[in-house]
Amino acid sequence: MEKPTRPAVTLRAMTEADLEQAHALSRELNWPHRMEDWQFFLEFGQGLVAEHEGLVVGTAMCWLFGERAGTLGMVIVSPAAQGLGIGRKLMTGVMDILGDRTIMLHATPEGIPLYQSLGFVPVGDVLQHQGTAFSVPLPELLPDERVRPMGQRDMEIIPDLDARATGMDRRRLIDTMDKSALGVMLTRAHEVAGFALFRKFGRGYVVGPTVAPDVGGAKALISHWLGANAGMFCRVDITEDSGLSPWLDELGLQCVGRVTRMMRGTPPARDPDFHTFSLVTQALG
Secondary structure: OOOOOOOOOEEEEOOHHHHHHHHHHHHHOOOOOOHHHHHHHHHHOEEEEEEEOOEEEEEEEEEEEOOOEEEEEEEEEOHHHOOOOHHHHHHHHHHHHHOOOEEEEEEOOOOHHHHHHOOOEEEEEEEEEEEOOOOOOOOOOOOOEEEEEOOOOHHHHHHHHHHHHHOOOOHHHHHHHOOOOEEEEEEEOOEEEEEEEEEEEOOEEEEEEEEEOOHHHHHHHHHHHHHHOOOOOEEEEEEHHHOOHHHHHHHOOEEEEEEEEEEEOOOOOOOOOOEEEEOOOOOOO
16 A cells, blocks of 8 residues: 655745735734734745645744844744644754854744754743733832933934844844834933833734833833823733733733743843843744
């Protein structure tokens, strides 16, 4: 008896024409991404699709942040195409695009074994907080501390602060976000000490990235956006070691999910005076 043959699956570069099917795949898994979010990802990133008989059955994307680092995400395989090795093929394909860069990703429990087999190691957790029914008291600011709207000149400062906090050159990402995001700046003694961006994403709005020197500064920045948008669906993805999770729970933004941050390669060198407290998205970090 002849062995049944596996259906032929081919990989190719993702194009804008694929986004409708890619969006349908994410909706099939109940992911919140809008078509606009997919377009945002592709605007400054690269992706691969797995195709079978003219249909997109899998996706993976990556984003290059300078010559030394990048992130990987939006790894999706249709439930109907599971078990064919498509996820591994997509992963190795985008890893080839990233080359020798240090690669970061965020993994669900189901994806961890695959990523570990490809050389990724866990380096911490990210918690997803979200909700609409929240109440935000006025933040307790330091005597010389202020949260003010982002100005035109701040658009040059923000990528530098982000690079100091992440160790990555994400200027293209920040510049792309400037087209759709609102921003506030944290100042201490009239010097810029941090920032937080706010934009539409998924089912509502996301606060991130948030960069600050300490937890108090991060709370002041995030409080601004939550306080100004009470009753609207807001999401904040934070690192577990940020210390913000109990505070967000108290405000009414409950923790609804946890993913594992994984890395392959040498961690980027960060400035210890600045920290990333909330992410752009889980895919982008």
